[in-house]
Amino acid sequence: xxxKRSNSLSGLSIxxxxxxxxxxxxxxxxxxxxxxxxxxxxxxxxxxxxxNPAESYDDFLAALPENDCRYAVFDYDFxxxxxxxxxKIFFFAWAPSTSRIRAxxxxxxxxxxxKHELDGVHYEIQATDPSEMDLEVLKDRAx
Numbered sequence: 288x289x290x291k292r293s294n295s296l297s298g299l300s301i302x303x304x305x306x307x308x309x310x311x312x313x314x315x316x317x318x319x320x321x322x323x324x325x326x327x328x329x330x331x332x333x334x335x336x337x338x339n340p341a342e343s344y345d346d347f348l349a350a351l352p353e354n355d356c357r358y359a360v361f362d363y364d365f366x367x368x369x370x371x372x373x374x375k376i377f378f379f380a381w382a383p384s385t386s387r388i389r390a391x392x393x394x395x396x397x398x399x400x401x402k403h404e405l406d407g408v409h410y411e412i413q414a415t416d417p418s419e420m421d422l423e424v425l426k427d428r429a430x
Contacts, residue, residue, distance in 0.1 A: 299397050300331045301404050308334045312362055313376060313407045316340055320347040323358040323401070325393055332358065332401055344422050354385045356394040358401060360408065363425050375409040375429045378402050384415050 311317040319338040326333050335357065336350050347361050359379040367373055380398050382391050402408060410428045414420045 298330055299325065299400075301401060302331050302333045305332050305334050306404060308337055309360060309405050309407075312337075312360060316362065318362070319343075320350070320359060320361040322347075322350050323360075325356075325390075325397065327393070332397070344425070348417060348420065351379075351381050352383075354383060356380075356382045356386050356390045358394070358398070360405065361425075363429055365426070365429055367430070373429070375425075376407055377425060377428075378405065378408040378411045379420065380411070380413045381420075382413070382415055 305321075305323055308318065308321045312319075312321055317337075317340070319340050319342045321334060321338075322336040323332050324335040325331070338346055338350065344361070344363075347359070351357055351359065357379075359381060361377045361379065362374055363377055364372065364374050380394065382394055402411065410425075412420060412424060412428075
């Protein structure tokens with residue numbers, strides 16, 4: 288039996304595999320990133336794509352649709368100024384200006400409840416244009 292917690296703001300639930308994919312990224316480092324989408328028919332947040340640990344930030348950006356909203360998490364690895372290896376998890380709310388108004392509204396009203404389910408996110412980036420998600424933005428936030 289699948290247990291789904293209802294999201295009171297938007298009536299959305301979060302699929303178990305969505306939470307599992309996040310934990311696999313966070314704890315096991317099985318994924319470099321996870322892209323989530325809202326299945327409007329099922330009214331739940333589902334995994335659309337995962338990236339293997341060898342994939343780059345450019346691969347992640349290429350996985351986001353040009354004209355539709357998505358949520359995503361990216362595990363950003365970096366080395367600090369004192370040569371320590373670190374990792375920070377970024378949550379992205381991707382809402383390109385060319386996406387449907389209904390989609391933008393749905394993703395906007397569901398974001399906080401969905402993000403709340405992802406325990407361990409360090410930073411959030413909301414973007415309507417790819418330039419707002421430039422790798423330099425991650426570097427500035429994480430360092």
